[in-house]
Amino acid sequence: MTFTIESRDGKTRAGTLKTLHGPVQTPVFMPVATQGTIKALGADDIKALGMRAILANSYHLGLRPGPDVIEAHGGLAKFMAYDGAILTDSGGFQIFSLADLREVDDKGVVFKSHLDGSPQFLTPESVIALQARLGSDMWTTLDECPPYPCTEEQARKALERTMRWTDRSVEAFKREDARTGGGHLFFPILQGSVYGPLRRRAAEHIVSAGPHGVAIGGFSVGEEKAQTWAALAEALDALPEGLPRYLMGMGTPEDLWDAVALGVDMMDCVWPTRVARNGLIMSSRGRLNIKNGAFRNDQEPLDPGCACYTCRTFTRAYLCHLYRAGELAAYRLLTIHNVHFNLATMARIREAVVAGRFEADRKAFLDKYRGGIC
Numbered sequence: 001m002t003f004t005i006e007s008r009d010g011k012t013r014a015g016t017l018k019t020l021h022g023p024v025q026t027p028v029f030m031p032v033a034t035q036g037t038i039k040a041l042g043a044d045d046i047k048a049l050g051m052r053a054i055l056a057n058s059y060h061l062g063l064r065p066g067p068d069v070i071e072a073h074g075g076l077a078k079f080m081a082y083d084g085a086i087l088t089d090s091g092g093f094q095i096f097s098l099a100d101l102r103e104v105d106d107k108g109v110v111f112k113s114h115l116d117g118s119p120q121f122l123t124p125e126s127v128i129a130l131q132a133r134l135g136s137d138m139w140t141t142l143d144e145c146p147p148y149p150c151t152e153e154q155a156r157k158a159l160e161r162t163m164r165w166t167d168r169s170v171e172a173f174k175r176e177d178a179r180t181g182g183g184h185l186f187f188p189i190l191q192g193s194v195y196g197p198l199r200r201r202a203a204e205h206i207v208s209a210g211p212h213g214v215a216i217g218g219f220s221v222g223e224e225k226a227q228t229w230a231a232l233a234e235a236l237d238a239l240p241e242g243l244p245r246y247l248m249g250m251g252t253p254e255d256l257w258d259a260v261a262l263g264v265d266m267m268d269c270v271w272p273t274r275v276a277r278n279g280l281i282m283s284s285r286g287r288l289n290i291k292n293g294a295f296r297n298d299q300e301p302l303d304p305g306c307a308c309y310t311c312r313t314f315t316r317a318y319l320c321h322l323y324r325a326g327e328l329a330a331y332r333l334l335t336i337h338n339v340h341f342n343l344a345t346m347a348r349i350r351e352a353v354v355a356g357r358f359e360a361d362r363k364a365f366l367d368k369y370r371g372g373i374c
Contacts, residue, residue, distance in 0.1 A: 002185060002212050003244045003265075007354045011236075011263040014353040017213070017244055019085040019137040020183045021077060024053045026244060027260045027353070029251060029346040030087060030268040031339050035060050036070075036080045038339070039273050040331040043081040048309065049340055052084045055268040058130050059091025063113055063120070067133035075135025087138035087268070088131045091122065092189065093217065093249065096145040104144060106161060124168040132176035132184070140215050141169040143189040148222040155193035162191045163205045170209050185212035187246060193218055194227040196234035203238035213244040213266075220249050229258065236263045253282060253345050253369055257362045260349050267346075272338035277331050279323050282341045286371055288316075290334065295320040308340035309333075 003026075007014040017024045031038050031046075034057045038046060046054075056076060061067075073079040076086055095102050095109050102111030108123035124142045131139040142165045146158040166188045177184045188206050192198035206214055216235055219228045228250075236245060244265040251269025259267060272282070279291040283303035288295070290302070301311035302319065310319070310333045322330035345365070352361035 001242075003242060005241065007356075009353045009356050009358040010261070012260050012349075012353045012358045013263060013265060014350050015244070015265065017085075017185075017265075019053075019185065021083065021085040021137055022052065024085050025350060026265040027256075027346055027349055028053055028266050029256060029342045030055045030266065031342075032056075032268055032270045032273065033080065033082075033086075034270070035064070036076060038335070040277065040335040041339070042332075045332070045336055046082060049336065049343060051339075051343060053087065053266075054082070054084065055087050055089060056134075056136065057091065057094065058088045058127065058134060058136075059094045059122075061088075061134060062091070062130050063115055067130055070135070071133050077135065085138065086136040087187065087246070087266075088134060088136040088140065089248070090127045090131075090140040090142050090189065092143040093145050095122070096147070096221075104161075106164060108142065108165075124165040125172040128169055128172040128176050132180050135180070136184075138185040138187050138213070139173060141166050141188040143191055143217055145191065145218050145221065146193050148193065150193055152193075152195050152198070155191075155195050155198055158193075159191050159198050159202055162189065163202065166206065166209050187211060187213045187215040189215045189217045189248070190235055191218045192231065192235065194223050194231045196231055199231050199235035200238040203235045207240060207243075211243065213246055214239055215246045215248055216264075217248045219247070229262065232259070232264075233262050251342060253342065254366065256342065256345055256349060257366060260353070261358070261362065272342045273335050276334040276338040279330075279334070281334060282338055284365075284368060286369055290316065290320050290323050290330075292320075302334075302337050303341070306337065306341065306344075308337050310337040310340075 002018045005013050005015040015026045030053045033054045070076055070079050102109055110121050127142040143162045144158040146155045173186045188209050188211050190202045192202045246266035247259050247264045251267050251271050279289055281288050281302050284305050295316040298316035352358045
């Protein structure tokens with residue numbers, strides 16, 4: 001068993017996922033290290049924040065610096081001086097976002113590199129082989145992410161291609177896992193757009209692939225949140241209890257509580273780091289924009305209840321000054337806070353599940369967080 005559920009409260013679960021780089025307690029938020037780094041942070045920051053799982057992107061790393069460089073360093077964890085677990089995305093979403101540069105058929109995806117225009121070809125087998133060379137712990141599969149809006153027929157065709165690619169990935173995973181010493185985890189990607197019956201069909205198919213976990217993709221592409229949660233609930237209800245459920249690309253504080261309420265175990269998102277670079281800060285009392293002149297003389301920390309390095313050390317006035325002056329230190333300090341906030345929120349969610357008070361804690365958090373921008 002690679003995943004053990006230790007506590008339940010309604011549909012919420014708290015568990016432990018075993019990886020080659022140690023256990024990961026769930027539910028877990030995985031900060032995004034797309035190109036082998038969490039933007040604006042160094043390896044010492046990542047260690048101090050205590051993150052035990054992160055996401056990296058095989059599409060970007062495959063293009064630059066390339067698998068030869070990373071393999072020569074002994075794998076991505078050593079390359080970036082990180083000692084936790086790494087899940088690698090297959091690149092399907094990035095290819096979806098490069099619609100004008102790619103062609104898709106059942107064999108795979110032909111596309112032009114966004115870096116230099118060079119021709120590239122991805123297949124289900126090559127995506128698995130690339131992740132094996134990168135040395136990540138959890139491997140995802142090549143998928144076709146349909147756009148939104150799309151018809152149910154368009155979503156069905158994309159799903160059927162994704163399912164065929166998943167079937168081809170099974171043997172590739174077994175082969176590459178054995179070649180690289182074993183113990184890696186297989187997380188095929190589940191699609192289906194906003195159509196509940198397609199999500200259920202995808203879930204039932206994925207189970208036949210014998211996965212260690214399920215990556216649920218295709219959300220946050222323009223649909224309304226109500227559509228997201230309805231389609232996600234359909235998929236989760238069709239999955240076995242014993243599989244960890246990883247919701248891809250969602251990670252606002254509200255998302256963390258709402259997704260775990262439906263039974264999600266793992267999440268990732270660039271949102272906390274991206275908005276930090278734009279001066280938007282999360283706090284227990286709501287969001288604040290550090291650029292605002294109201295903070296120029298404010299001697300409080302970003303969040304008085306926060307224990308991160310930034311809040312323990314600096315005032316809002318200093319951080320406002322750094323950001324308005326264009327100092328690069330602002331990006332690091334604000335990113336430390338936002339990432340810490342998401343990690344701490346997910347730790348609070350886990351505690352609430354274990355204690356059997358999830359709904360009460362969820363309401364208390366959201367009432368305070370949504371109470372207004374401070």
